[in-house]
Amino acid sequence: MISFILRRLISVAVTFIVVSLIIFFMMHAIPGGPFDANDMPVSEAVRDKLMANLGLDQPLYVQYFRYMWGVLHFDFGVPYQSPGDTVTGLLSRAWVPSLVLGGLGVLIGAPLGILLGMAAALNRNTWIDYLASTVATFGLTIPVFVTSMLLILVFAVWLQWLPASGWGKPERWILPITAYALIPLATYARYTRSAMLDTINRPFVTVLRAKGLSERRIIFQHVLRNSAIPLVTVFLPMFIGTATGSIFVEAMFRVPGLGAYFVSSIETRDYPLEMALMLMITFMYCIAYLLSDIVYALINPRIRVGGGQ
């Protein structure tokens, strides 16, 4: 198990470095820059001075190594958008609303989705199954900004039960979290349904039934455990996806989270901020997949490649 984790860690490090290289050079390959003449018509002399102050006059590979050296020391630089601040400080503040929104969205949506998927699988081809499938299909096919708009129209404009947007007070959280939760809910409902149907039809379930085990024990102790692998695969990356996936929800409901920084850092060519956001997400995805692999190994020892063969 330890060597399995070690090998995984090495591959995480390699992925991280490769991704950082790709992001860094692609970011600089896009025409324009933070002091592009179209956006900021300052004189040539002043532009040169500004670029030199930020080290943007150096060759790209020097800029890359400087930046990554900083990253190794947890220094993500100073955002051009907010020179009095640090990227770390700025993101640590903006991450809170995103985490609340995304985290609660997944924590509420995923279990509900699992329940819905289970209900659908256990009542296959009945109205419960059709209803669950319809909800899941809607959740997956309708873009989140449309569901957001519908929620605002119904609950804020027509019924006037909840505020349409904004953050701060818990009642303002309800609609954006609901809008966001629909994504994991729909995803989980679909995954759970198909995974359970797959397991239920396997021979060992028939054997268990023949042994006379109660249906409840079969479902919760055996079927669900055996259906868990695809669910684990989706869960952590989806959790990490909260950092990026909620851009639309944040915009529609005016949540002061990371989404706005994502958009504005790209618009204003705020390299340190752009880079930090991408690196953090890469890192979190890497860790998420690593954790997924460990959980797989715990659920199903056959997956411990090299460890248990």
Next chain:
Amino acid sequence: MKTLLKIAGALAVATAMTAPMTMPSLAQTTIVAPGQSTSGTYMDYMKTVYARATFAELLQVPIATFDKEFELTPMAAESWSQSEDGLTWTFKLRPGLVWSDGEPLTAEDYVFALQRAATGGYDFAWYWDFAGGIKGWKEVTEGTADVSTLGLVAVDDLTIEVTTVAPKPYLPSVTSLWYPVPKHVVDKLGDDWALNVDTIVSSGPFDLESWEKSNNSVVLTKSDTYTGPWQAQIDRLEVDPSLGAPEVGLPAFLAGDADYSFLNTGQVPVATQRYPDGIRKNAVFATSYISYDLDSAPFNDENVRKAFYYAVDRAELTSTVLKDIAIPAGSILPPGYPGYNPDIAAEAVFDPEKAKQFMADAGFADGAGFPEIEIWYREEGGYNGAIIPAMAQYLQAEFKDVLGITMNIRVLPGAEWMDGLRNKTNNIFIAPYEYDYLDPSNFYGIFFNGGRHGYHIPEYDALVSQADSESDWDTRYKLYAEAEQIMIDQALIVPLVHPITIAVISDELGGDASTPNALGFTSLDRLGHYFFTHLTKQ
């Protein structure tokens, strides 16, 4: 199970019934308004215009500004006068103005603001060069002269003297963007003074309560130290740029979370039907027009240009394709803009017969033999982004129909479009222009002596040059009108449309700012000083 359901249902109904009643009522009057830019670096207009924080300018008092009817009104200045030779202006400040930290606001704070702008990489420096014409500006910004040589002097605490390189009769209107910078604070903290709410001081009708940098939203409060004209009539102003997109702004408005919202073309009919008294048109003082390379065929022929001029049905264009997010343009100056000449605008009529005749006169009867052309427009967001692509397609169809020609369309990034214009690599363009300062010279300047279009029309240049330095306003306007007549007579441009923005406002809003001016415009995102200080809420 049934009992559980009953309890849940009862709870839901109870919550629904009590929710609206438990909303706290605000003792203060607060207006929630949409902002524009979702990112801002400094809360200091004189540090950066393009990356300024939301409404940084509302915190400071300009020398002068424009009122509801777009008339120039003194603000920090009490009066101004021009020297005999027209080169020196003397501005007298109002006594008793103070910074929010209690320090007196002096002439030095204004002079310091521009001196710092000239030396500190200010992105609006060109404005004080070509619009302001301040003596020594170019040399100082290029680093070849010392800042002390600028034509700016604080004679005493309340007197500012400005010297220009040529007579600038409209200089007071240029000062509408001249805000003070607190020298005493900058001396202590440098540029950092404008980064944090705690260190920002104000001189205008509003103070800063909070600034959320992730979306550039701010909360401003009525200043209790400001003694100048136009005091705020509301207690708080919450400006949220994430409400700036109509797709977010209108739902928030409908739910009562915003006091007004801008509308996109799809929303205009719905909002107009539901709030017939709440619709407001907002002038942006911009014009979209066709310009040409005058030196090469086929547009070196005046007849061809005139044919294009008469082939545009502007009324149909604005009412159908653009759904009234623009008004027809007959001249380069928009209605309400100083020097606007309705007589010249009225000449721009849709006359397909005349257009055909001019084409025939040019040797292209029914378009026969006319080369295939490609009109270039610039990739843009905002109101131009909503207007220009649709307009280009409309023109393409109309020119085919009326003139019998094939016009292709090409969209280019800003830099490449500008390059095409300057180096004449193409021969026909859709060009948008938005004012920088409220004076006719701003619009006429873009065609003056090369300008941005490479036009060299000696008689036009002579008139504009004379008008630019003429101090008698009636004579100036007459000269500009003559210059504009040349533009129209020679069909140097085809004025197309003046973009406007449309918004819906709550019936709770009142005050002078909430009603349209004589031209039917309400300044919702222009002239913020006037608007937000003349707005009330029930």
